[in-house]
Amino acid sequence: MASNLDYLDPALLPLEDKVKAYLEAEEDLRKATVEAKSLPNSAADEAQANAAFDHRPATGSFDQHADEVEQRLQNLRDDLQLLRQEIIGLLPTRNEFVKVNLGYGPSRVGAFAVEHGGSASAEPQYELRIVH
Numbered sequence: 001m002a003s004n005l006d007y008l009d010p011a012l013l014p015l016e017d018k019v020k021a022y023l024e025a026e027e028d029l030r031k032a033t034v035e036a037k038s039l040p041n042s043a044a045d046e047a048q049a050n051a052a053f054d055h056r057p058a059t060g061s062f063d064q065h066a067d068e069v070e071q072r073l074q075n076l077r078d079d080l081q082l083l084r085q086e087i088i089g090l091l092p093t094r095n096e097f098v099k100v101n102l103g104y105g106p107s108r109v110g111a112f113a114v115e116h117g118g119s120a121s122a123e124p125q126y127e128l129r130i131v132h
Contacts (some may be wrong), residue, residue, distance in 0.1 A: 008101055015090045016100045019109050019130060022083040023102075029076040036069045084128045087111075094126065107132040 088111040091098060097108035111126040 012098070012100055015087065015098070015109070016102060018083060018087045018090060019100060019107075020102060022080065022087060022128075023130065023132070025076060025080050025083060029073070029080060032069065032073050032076055036073055039066055039069060087128055088126050097129075097131070102132050104132075 087109065091109070091111050094111050095113055097110040099106040100109055101107070108129075108131040110129050112129055113124045114127045116125060
């Protein structure tokens with residue numbers, strides 16, 4: 001029975017915090033991706049509204065919103081990659097799940113080796129898996 005409560009171990013708190021931050025960053029990336037995909041529709045609507053009012057943008061001005069969205073997407077991807085590496089570094093084992101408490105009972109997180117077609121002597125790559 002004690003093994004079922006292993007996920008409440010205080011030593012796992014830093015890992016739990018990183019996993020929670022990772023899941024929040026994933027959600028932010030999903031939202032930003034949706035915003036980026038709907039950007040062409042927003043630009044078309046804005047152009048139509050400007051044409052209706054015979055309005056021109058100021059000389060030298062340009063739409064920065066698309067660039068800002070793309071930069072935000074890249075920053076979120078970089079943050080996710082960093083968090084992924086930190087979580088893998090905090091995991092006590094490889095190729096098996098560790099129970100963690102994400103606030104609603106035991107969840108699982110693990111780093112599993114991924115085979116790439118390269119040479120066998122290369123350092124193994126790990127894929128992060130979270131079951132919540």
